[in-house]
Amino acid sequence: MARKLGNEVMMDILKEYQVEYVFGIPGATEIHFMEGIEATPEIQYILGLNEMVCVGAAEGYARAKNKPAVLNLHTGPGMAAAMPLLLNCKYGKVPLVITVGQNTTSLLGKDPQLSGDIVGMAKPIAKWATEIHTAEEIPIAMHRAFKMAMQKPMGPVVVSIPYDLMTQELEYEAKPLPKLDYKAGRGSQEMIMYACELLEKAEHPVMFVQEGVARSRALKETVEFAEKIGAAVYQIWMGDVNFPVNHPLYQGDIDSTSPEMKAVLQKADVVVGIGCQMFNDAFPSDIVMPLKENIFIQIDEDPWEIGKNFPVDCGIQGDIKEILAELNLALQSKKDLQEKAALRTEIIKKEKEAETTALNCRIDSEKDNKPIAVSALMNAIKNAVNESVCIVDDSWSSSALLRKIVPLGDETSFYRPRNGGSIGFGLPGALGVKMAYPEKNVILVSGDGSAAWSMQTFWTAAHYNIPVTMIITNNGTYRQVKNVRKRILGDYLLNERHVGMEIDHPRLNFKQMAESMGVEGVQIYEPEEIEAAVKYGMFLDKPYLIEVFVENPAK
Incomplete structure (x- = not known):
């Protein structure tokens, strides 16, 4: 049996599981892992400029493929920065295999810089987590990680790997994996x-x-x-x-x-x-x-x-x-x-038909509103798309109308944070879905607050030319927080101003931000312009931003 370096064995195992992409943002503890990636043309490393981008893209890809995505994080700081969207993955039972670079084993007893209690940090978000300390443990831990991620109920798993293990030798022979079946059984x-x-x-x-x-x-x-x-x-x-x-x-x-x-x-x-x-x-x-x-x-x-x-x-x-x-x-x-x-x-x-008639009347009555009514935006999206389109939704206060108006009929056609969770999934999640389904049009609909959490996604989309149509609803407020405030405190006018809920001074300009990172975009103030812009975005073979200035009504 051949002796190989730890990072070579890592690449062999990733290839055995037919891994196409590794999502991540490397640091000093990942240098030897990245050397392995550079020597493995079958696997593409997708760089995000923030851990939110990396995790969101990995989640979108894993959910679309219904198999583990591989995420590579940089020791304690990287693990900490990834936590909000990793919590989403735990809530949504999303299969992720997460490798985290750890400082060299000879220094761990000194509480060194570039380290952290990776396993302890992972406990709230991981189905299973471990730290290995010898190169011989790499195959055991990695094969177990893929098994645990896919075994029902699925979920994220974490393997902390000291970087010196990547240059140690061990015996390993890569071979095709047997057919794996992780079904939960027929039931009683x-x-x-x-x-x-x-x-x-x-x-x-x-x-x-x-x-x-x-x-x-x-x-x-x-x-x-x-x-x-x-x-x-x-x-x-x-x-x-x-x-x-x-x-x-x-x-x-x-x-x-x-x-x-x-x-x-x-x-x-x-x-x-x-x-x-x-x-x-x-x-x-x-x-x-x-x-x-x-x-x-x-x-x-x-x-x-x-x-x-x-x-x-x-x-x-x-x-x-x-x-x-x-x-x-x-x-x-x-x-x-x-x-x-x-x-x-x-x-x-008959009850459904009556509700549909009432919804159509609302759409018709609001179609010419300025600022643009959310119902008009969603109806324009409906008119622009076909059944093969994938919708990624991080629009929160606008989401209910999206889900009522846009015809969502296929189990792989819609992606929204599961069971609540954190904002910020939408922009990077859309990239992951597109990478899983390169033949399909992918449309993101995100609120401005959500997009602000992961705006560095524009750079990743441009750098890898991932053609996603990104629609951001700009109303200059955290309207979903105001909806919750109404639920807790009672009825009030939702366009009232409240501390910590306004983001309009200055108002975020996503078109400028996108263009600064290489993504072309347009700003829309007129409802009749939306449908053509969506069709144009889907036609392009590159990422495209549509920033729509929508209403912030009192009710």
Whole structure:
């Protein structure tokens, strides 16, 4: 068996896992790792000028590919700077393999500069973290890292590597990996049959879906299941397309502590949660959920989520796609259920049609508003795109209208921070999605506050010529914070000025910033100009910024 340097073995392992890109920003502790990258033309290093850019791009790529992205960070400072978006990856169960350069092993006992408690820092955000101290541990740690990142539930893992290990020799022979299958299993057949019994008796079933559907690539099975039982479908938080937004059964987002949620549960007898976190409330409420009259069925790949906040009547842990396929097969012969489902579907469909009519009336009434109405912006995007477009959403206060107006129908067509989390994902996330799907048009829609967190993305987009159409809504305020203020303190005019919530003196000029980093852009004040600008951006074979000055209404 050949003896190789540690950095050569690292490259062999990355190639074994068919790694195309390493996202990162190097420092002194990564010099030998970077020497390995330079000698490996099969792997491209994507440089970000800030860790937010590196992590966001890695998340976008990992979610689009549904496999681990590799992120390389610079010791303690790099790990610390990456934390906000790494927390997003933990919340969203995004598979990342994160290597962190550590100071040489001979100095670690001296509490040296260029070091840090990498494993301790990683604990809040990582599924698994380790620091190795011999070159012989490199293959063990790296193969385990890829396994842990992909094994359900997926998530980020961290390996801290002292830089002297990169120049030590060890025996290693690269070889093709066997076919790897990290599915969570079929689920209990007994519980699947019990779920069928409950659903067959149900008169008013309701469904909640979340990102577990997209992670499992189970959209087709989820839609078929909802149609078979005739259930209205809601999302407490939409970070992916977990149900087509234009489907007649889809009712959109719902706040788990709202009066609307209480009304939905009061009407329902059987509640089905698929790949979602049930009642992980963001705000306190005097509404006690769930209601004792409800029968709960919960399906998830992650046993932690099943019954986490309250006991469920029927919990099925396993691969969501396979469980739903078996449920659909078992429900196929239930003729009484089919008849009841058809009647329920017609009622829900009429409610959806009324909501769509009201939304279209709003769009029409606001189409000529100046400053530009958010509804006009989203309608222009809708008119400009086709079904193959990927939308990356970091627009927060504008996001609800985006998700109502733009036809999002495919599980790989929409990317938004999962389960809340930090702002700043959108700009770099869009680059990662485009790198995963070079044949598709990728459009970012970001708020100005979010874009300010990761504006260095413009440089990375220009440097590697990653052709993403970047739409930034500029309203000069943290409007999402004002929305939350209204939730906590009560009703008020949202265009009131409040400390720490205004970013209009001076107003950020993203066109100037983008152009200073090599990205062409345009500023738009007239609603009729938006659609043509979006089409032009998608036509270009380079990154393009569209800065839209939107409304900041009182309500």
